[in-house]
Amino acid sequence: MEKLQTQGLHHITLVGADRQTSIDFWEGVLGMPFVFEQPNLDNALESHIYFDPGDGRLITVFTREDRTPIARRTPTEVGCVHHLAFNVSRAVFSQAVKRLDARGIKHTGVRDRQIFDAIYFEDPMGLLIELSSWKFVAPPGFSYADVLYEAHHLRVAAGDRAIGEAHLADAIELLVARSTKSLSSSRAAKDPYRNQVPVA
Helix, strand or coil: CCCCCCCCCCEEECCCCCCHHHHHHHHHCCCCEEEEEEECEEEEEEEEEECCCCCCCEEEEECCCCCCCCCCCCCCCCCCEEEEEEECCHHHHHHHHHHHHHHHCHHHHCEEECCEEEEEEHHHCEEEEEEEEEECCCCCCCCCHHHHHHHHHHHHCCCCCCCHHHHHHHHHHHHHHHHHHCCCCCCCCCCCCCCCCCCC
C-alpha cells in the first residue's frame, strides 16, 4: 500500500449564490483578485469563478444567478467544513475590527490562539471565515510547520497544554542553531554585561 503524497493545497471550491455576491465578498471584502471564470464543467447552469487568496493558490466558487445568499451558519456536523482561515499581516489584522465594524459585519473580536491571533465572521452564505495573524516569523529556509513541529516537542516535554510564545521562541532558536554555523565554541546564552563598570 503506497501513499498519494500531497505537495500543498491546490484549491478549495465553495457553492455560492449569484456571481456578484461572491465577487463582492472575496474581492470586495477580502481583497482577493478575481482572476478567472469559466462555466462549471460538470453543470452548464453554473459559473465557476476563481480568486487568488494571496499565495497564488485558489479559492473557487460555483455560482448561479437564480440563487440568493442564505443568512445562516453552514452545517458543522461530522464531515462538514467548520471554517476557512486566511493569513493576514499584523498591519492588516490591527485594522480588522475597525474595518469589519465599518461595514456592519458581525465578528468575534480578537481571539488569542497562542500561536496566532484570530478574528471570525461569516461570509454571505454563512460559512465561518477566520483571519489569522501569526505571532512569529519562520526563520529563512523554514516553514511555519517546521517551527510548530519543533514547538510541539518542546510543549510536550514541558507538560504544557498548548504551544505558547516561549515554545515558539525556543523552537526558532533551535532551528537557527541547527541550520547555521558559528565560529564560537559555545552558542549558549551569555551575559555580555558582567564586566561592565557602572558610571559614577
